[in-house]
Amino acid sequence: MYAFDYHQPKSVDEAAQMLGAKPEPKLLAGGMSLLPTLKLRLAQYTDLVDLSAIDSIKGIERDGDALVIGAMTRHVEVATSDTVKRAIPALTTLAGGIGDPLVRNRGTMGGSIANADPAADYPSAVLGLGATVITDKRQIAGDDFFKGLFETALEPGEIVMAVRYPVPLQAAYIKYPNPASRFALVGVFVARTAAGVRVAVTGAGPCVFRLTDAEALLAKNFSAAALENFTVKPDGLNADIHATAEYRAHAVAVMLKRAVAAAGGNT
Amino acid sequence: MPVVTMTVNGEARSAEVEGRTLLVEFLRNHLGLTGTHVGCDTTQCGCCTVHVNGVAIKSCTALAVALDGAAVTTIEGLAQNGKLHPMQEAFREHHALQCGFCTPGMIMSAIDMVRRNGHALDERTVRKQLEGNICRCTGYHNIVTAVQAGAAAMKGQ
Amino acid sequence: MSHAASGEGIGQPIRRREDMRLITGKGQFSDDMNLPGQTYAVFLRAPHAHARIGAIDTAAALKMPGVLAVLTGKDLLADGLKPIPHTPLLAHPAEIIPENTDGTPVFTAPHYPLATDKVRFVGEAVAIVVATSIAAAKDGAEAIAIDYEPLPAVTDTVAAAAPDAPQLWDQHSNVALDARLGDAAATAAAFKRAAHVVKFKTWVQRITGVPMEPRAALSEYDPQTKRYMLHAGSGGAVRLKNDLATVLGVPSDDVRVLMYDVGGNFGTRGMIYPEFAAVAWAARRVGKPVKWLCERHEAFLCDYQGRDLAVEAELALDRDGTFLAMRGSNIGNAGAHTTNFSPLQKGVEIASSIYRMPAADFRARAVLSNTAPTRPYRSAGRPEVMYVMERLIDLACRDFGFDRVEIRRRNLIAPSELPYTNPFGMTYDSGHYREVMDRALKEGDWDGFPARRAEARARGKYRGIAVANYVDTATGQPRERTDITIRRDGVIDVVIGTVSNGQGHETTFAQCINEWFAVPVDKVNIITHDTDIVKVGGGTHSGRGMRLASYVMKIASDEIVEKGKRIAAHLLQAKPAEIDFTDGHFRVTGSNRSVGLFEVAAAALDQSDLPGELRGPLTATCDKVVKEAAFPYGAHVCEVEIDPVMGNVEIVKYTTVDDVGRAVNPMIIHGQTHGGIAQGVGQALLEHCAYNAADGQLMSGSFMDYAMPRADDFPFFDTFISEVPMPSHPLGIRPAGEGGTCPALAVTVNAIVDALADLGVRHVEMPATPERIWRAINGKKDVSIAKAEG
Structure with a gap:
């Protein structure tokens, strides 16, 4: 690691001030992605601003027709929360499958979405549920949040405080893990909400994306049967030593069908 | 440089560290607790697992300075008054280690598994929950057996 | 008593x-040792797979705070350091020593602790930086400027053997050894009269040892006694001492090597590493103890790797399934240095396994390529050839209708035929081969398999089973x-x-x-x-x-x-x-x-x-x-279940019977078998050191991309010990450490192919990833195999 100064603000305002005052600052959430990156000297910052002492951005709350999860809520808390399980069991599954138990004890939701790893799980929930990302400056629609490979709509100095997930009528997340990293080789989040059906895919492309043609089919008939002849084109999907784009395309279609079945779609 | 103080294995320990000093470096280099090992640089092998405030984490992926005031238990702190922890005893009894390098992390991780899942652990749960700990010697066979036995033995604790 | x-x-x-x-x-692993006043070393490594080294500018690095020394290959030559004394072929009295068919000596290239003229693989050490902390040493390494002249690179085994391949060493072609073993005329005659011939072409992919303890070294030089102390884990202290003394150019008694707990070896940690010598030399140069810790990403780049054998083989059979002869070609990829050809050597000499094989004819080549050097990895060379032999047998059964068990029983060497000299000249001393295989079939409930297959099929899963035999010649330092x-x-x-x-x-x-x-x-x-x-x-x-x-x-x-x-x-x-x-x-x-x-x-x-x-x-x-070789042997039965939609393999049952002659501690032997199985199955299903063929970059450089077997990849194993004493050993002991791995590649892949036989699948290359299986099921070309075939 390159040297940096460490800060542990007690409030979001204090953190925002620090971000504004330092030459090359970086927010530290759970650190599960950032610290390995720093250890390998793949990035360099003058200051790390640790959000772990800010209680106001932790916790899980049911707020009417939505579930609001604080940015610094750890994966284990989401995976074991009764509130989450009652409202959006797909999130229970998703959070319970991130990394490994030790990573889940430390990693946070906000860190995951701000990092926008193309194979991370949480971005598929934000997009798949049409969630709203609440920052210290504004609210960003899930559809507008993820911009590309490790790229989000967040501006420099902007801090994710929480994500507001609408409670869906039905939803499920199915992950097909990479055998080495155990990240998503492909992960599919499907949800039937009051606003319609949404399908979000992670792991398969440079950035989480929606599968609108599948959404259209499922809007008419939310069942695996509706997808019987559904296929995904490999164009533009990731290809690496673990899988070709062709196999990922196949996996997206299969995981989608399995997700719809898991969500309790009509059969 | 900041000074951090933690309660490590029941004792207050302080040291001056850099912002970038990892918890595992604090334990190994500053405190001489070399039972916690480093086996990778991508937060996957689990050799560095310790308990922070009662919860198992990978100490290679936590800054020491961020844990000022924490209570840390390492493999050196498990045995009490010369008596092995039941999970340590189970690893020995069931030959769950060969080279022994991953073992401290495995044991710390296994104890946390019991905290999360209780004392009656089926094979599938143990295998799944060991996802964050890699062993190259044992094929995991005896580790799984030991974790199940250790979990049951911890019930009497 | x-x-x-x-x-x-x-x-x-x-x-x-x-x-x-x-x-x-309270274990004492290498990185647990410290000395007062110690300094820290970091190696600058080659970013290119193949490049000529031009000017190296260390001035900026030397000015970095805390940097004490920056040493390069030039300094090393000026100080008179010697190349690492590799002995690529095993000279054990029981070994068959392959020789070049053209009578020239086997090529050995000088392997210096730091690259001197060219870099020949990504990750090769080019400079060592010593500083007051690891971070300062890394800062120093980043400040070194090197002019590289990149050269074309070759990483693929078959491609590296081609006459027009980029050549690593100016003084010799990439083919360091080109030998022929067996009896060509007798083999040709046998093939001519054979009723059946089955062919198999494969690449036993490169994998790496991954001992969980990364390498580490701590060295101190005492100018009073002129002695070097090195604390570093290895497979042997004395050999490391002697090799280190050779590289440093000092009498061996001027070196003291210490090692306490060693966190795994599996062969890849088996001998001196360039960094060990460089650290000792640097300790003398800076006048302070020097400590080095290999980070995991470095280990993937520069730890010795294993396997990597390209094979073309044929088996000739009589009408009733009796083996008549085998022939083929094995090309072992040695990597960038002539480190070790014994996997090639040890493989080819027992390519016929414990089957009666009247004749054989094999070409054996060791080729250099722009990859990390290879050396023996768990059971060196034998799992590769056992895989080929057992695949040939199962392919013959499939093509010509033989029963997989009966054909093995028919061809296994009987106790009355022992000692038996195989067609390559190796003499097996003893064993109850058929009895052991039959026990494995019984313990693995071979006869009950059809019912389990039907039950799985009803659930939409494809179940397969296979049996594989093995023999392992154990020699080594006698x-x-x-x-x-x-x-x-x-x-x-x-x-x-x-x-x-x-x-x-x-x-x-x-x-x-x-x-x-x-x-x-x-x-x-x-x-x-x-x-x-x-x-x-x-x-x-x-x-x-x-x-x-x-x-x-x-x-x-x-x-x-x-x-x-x-x-x-x-x-x-x-x-x-x-x-x-x-x-x-x-x-x-x-x-x-x-x-x-x-x-x-x-x-x-x-x-x-x-x-x-x-x-x-x-x-x-x-x-x-001890001049005799030892011959552990045994049989494994593997049962798999495959999801035909995604191609996932689940090992549902794995049964072994390994003859260890005499079991000193059965608990430990079972444990070694478990670990050996995991390493073999890991190769069959998961692991692969993947190099980019275009630029020679390693694409599996961390646990993010190198698929390590985890606990949920396996069931509990059913391991059994057989004890037929080995006659040449005073206690009857045969080795027990490699049996778990030896037939695991073969039995796993054969079980997969058996599961998919009804779907028309004839073969799946290793690692048999879900995608490869899915492609095989759907008749899609395996892109990776095409690459391996060059």
Whole structure:
């Protein structure tokens, strides 16, 4: 690691001030992605601003027709929360499958979405549920949040405080893990909400994306049967030593069908 | 440089560290607790697992300075008054280690598994929950057996 | 016998002595050692797979805060350091030594600790930076500027052997060895008259050892005594000492190597590494202790790797399925240096396994490529050829309708035919091959399989089963030595030249001593860690740890008993011939007069009335060259279940019967089998050191991309031990460490292909990833195989 100064603000305002005052600052959430990156000297910052002492951005709350999860809520808390399980069991599954138990004890939701790893799980929930990302400056629609490979709509100095997930009528997340990293080789989040059906895919492309043609089919008939002849084109999907784009395309279609079945779609 | 103080294995320990000093470096280099090992640089092998405030984490992926005031238990702190922890005893009894390098992390991780899942652990749960700990010697066979036995033995604790 | 009473002798599954420190965090691994005033080394590594090194500018690096020294290949040559003394072929008396067919000597290239003229693989060390901290040393390394002239690179095994391939060494083509073994004329004749011929082309992919303890080194130079101290884990202390002395250009006694706990080896940690020598040299240059820790991403780049064998093979059969001959070509990818060809050598010489094979004809080539050097990895060379033989058999069954069990029974060598010399010239000494296979089939419930297959099919899953046999020639360094001393305080010191890398020598060697002297194992002191005490020894590899340690310990122990009898005879006023040694006591036969072992040791030290040759410490040395190879063998049965939609494989049942001759500690042997299976199945399903063919970059450079087997990749294994004593070993012991891996590649892939046979699948290359299986099921071309075929 390159040297940096460490800060542990007690409030979001204090953190925002620090971000504004330092030459090359970086927010530290759970650190599960950032610290390995720093250890390998793949990035360099003058200051790390640790959000772990800010209680106001932790916790899980049911707020009417939505579930609001604080940015610094750890994966284990989401995976074991009764509130989450009652409202959006797909999130229970998703959070319970991130990394490994030790990573889940430390990693946070906000860190995951701000990092926008193309194979991370949480971005598929934000997009798949049409969630709203609440920052210290504004609210960003899930559809507008993820911009590309490790790229989000967040501006420099902007801090994710929480994500507001609408409670869906039905939803499920199915992950097909990479055998080495155990990240998503492909992960599919499907949800039937009051606003319609949404399908979000992670792991398969440079950035989480929606599968609108599948959404259209499922809007008419939310069942695996509706997808019987559904296929995904490999164009533009990731290809690496673990899988070709062709196999990922196949996996997206299969995981989608399995997700719809898991969500309790009509059969 | 900041000074951090933690309660490590029941004792207050302080040291001056850099912002970038990892918890595992604090334990190994500053405190001489070399039972916690480093086996990778991508937060996957689990050799560095310790308990922070009662919860198992990978100490290679936590800054020491961020844990000022924490209570840390390492493999050196498990045995009490010369008596092995039941999970340590189970690893020995069931030959769950060969080279022994991953073992401290495995044991710390296994104890946390019991905290999360209780004392009656089926094979599938143990295998799944060991996802964050890699062993190259044992094929995991005896580790799984030991974790199940250790979990049951911890019930009497 | 007291050993029976205490339950600690040979054959007892006693718990390990070394565990107490390892489960309490008190192990002493290489990175746990520190010296006052130590400094830290970091290596700058090649970013190119192949490039000529131009100017190196270290000025900026030397100005970085905390940097004490920056040393390059040029400095190393100026200081007169020598290349690493590799001996690529095993010269063990029982080995077949391949020679170039054109009569030229086998090519060996100089492997310096730092690259001097060119870099030949991504990650090769180019400079060492020493500083007051690791971070400062990294800062220094980043400030070094090197002019590289990139050159075309080749990483693929078959492509590297082509005449027009980019050439790594100016003085020789990439083909360092090109030999032919067997009898070409007899083989050609057999193929001509064969009713059936089956062909198989494959690439046994490159994988790496991944001992969980990354390498580390701590070195200090004492200018007063002119001695180097190196603390670094390896497969053997004495060999590391001698090799280090050679590289440093000093007498071997000027080097002291220390190692306590070693966190895994599996062959890839088996010998000196360039960094070890560079660290020792740097310690002298900076005048301070130097410590180096290999980070995991570096380990993926520059630890020695394993396997990587391209094979084309054919098997000729008679109408009834009797094997007539085999022929083919094996190309082993040595990587960038002529480090070790023994996997090629050890593979081809037993390519016919334990089947009756009247004739064989194989070409064996070792090729250089722009990849990390390879060396033996668990069971070096044998899992590769067992895989080929067993695949050939199953393919023959499929193509010509033979039963997979019957054809094996028909061709397995019978006990009455042993010793049997195979068509390459290796002589197998003993074994009940068919009996062991039949036991594996029974324990694996082969007969009940059709019902399980039908049940799985009803669930939409495809179940397959396979059986594979193996033989493993164990040779390695033939010389081993022990010095055993009976101390008056009730302790027995055993100095021996092996090193435990996790095998539990402190326990099992002590069990042997307990067997012979009836001393509790806790009173046996196994000393292996310090070359100032251990002067001779071949280390731990090739199934030689217990095999050779027990061999020399038995001889030395017998000598101590004989000497003890003569001392006891004096003490008890009897004739030596009248003294028995049982239960730790020397007794006058037919009387109750006796004296204990340790009393005899004390008397030898104290009593001046003993004859001169009996006075002094009660000690014996055995320093022996064991010329015989050992032949562990066995059979595995694997059962898999495949999801045809995604291609996922689940190992649902895995059964082994391994003949170890005599089991010293069955608990430890079962454990080694478990680990061996995981390493073999890991290769079959998951692992792969993937190089980009275009630029030679390693694409599997961390656990993010190198798929390590995890706990949820396996079921519990059903392991069984067979004990048919090996005639050439005084205790009948065969090695036990490699049996788990040897047939695992073969039996796993054969089970997968069996599962998919109804879907028309004929073969799946390793690693048999879900995508590969899915492609095979759907008749899609395996892109990776096409690449391997060049």
